[in-house]
Amino acid sequence: MTQVSMVVNGKQVSGEVEGRTLLVQFLRESLSLTGTHVGCDTSQCGACLVHVNGEAVKACTMLALEAEGAEVGTIEGQANADGSLNVIQQAFQDHHGLQCGFCTPGMVMSAAALLKENPKPSEHEIREYLEGNICRCTGYHNIVKAILAASGQDVTAIAAE
Numbered sequence: 001m002t003q004v005s006m007v008v009n010g011k012q013v014s015g016e017v018e019g020r021t022l023l024v025q026f027l028r029e030s031l032s033l034t035g036t037h038v039g040c041d042t043s044q045c046g047a048c049l050v051h052v053n054g055e056a057v058k059a060c061t062m063l064a065l066e067a068e069g070a071e072v073g074t075i076e077g078q079a080n081a082d083g084s085l086n087v088i089q090q091a092f093q094d095h096h097g098l099q100c101g102f103c104t105p106g107m108v109m110s111a112a113a114l115l116k117e118n119p120k121p122s123e124h125e126i127r128e129y130l131e132g133n134i135c136r137c138t139g140y141h142n143i144v145k146a147i148l149a150a151s152g153q154d155v156t157a158i159a160a161e
């Protein structure tokens with residue numbers, strides 16, 4: 001076992017991990033941050049998406065030890081300081097961007113990464129960016145709508161489903 005330390009959602013954390021421990025396992029099992037989900041074992045679903053040093057990363061594709069010293073952001077760190085939903089989370093709620101909710105943490109983290117690099121993405125750009133996030137329920141339409149709304153853009157142009 002090896003000691004690993006990182007900053008998660010602004011808090012310094014550390015723990016003992018094996019060389020093979022994935023970042024997603026460390027977050028879920030050592031830190032009990034179970035909002036980061038595991039939906040596949042093929043790196044395809046995006047349910048495990050977190051931010052590492054500001055970049056969107058599938059936490060099942062990174063070893064915990066590789067995140068040594070990194071700044072990691074998870075869905076648990078997304079709410080506003082007063083505990084209310086942030087603008088992206090609120091838009092998902094307002095536009096029914098979720099059904100079962102399993103993919104939602106990854107979708108919200110992906111959306112946050114997209115809006116950071118492209119604050120006013122087009123519908124097409126949103127759909128392209130979400131290529132690595134699978135949703136079994138919504139058909140993506142309302143997720144795209146929510147992200148457009150979160151970016152302050154008019155959603156009436158996107159056809160009703």
Ligand code: FES
Nearest residue numbers: 039043045046060
């Ligand atoms: S659990 Fe990481 S991509 Fe599916």
Ligand code: FES
Nearest residue numbers: 099100135136137
């Ligand atoms: S809301 Fe169920 S998988 Fe996306």
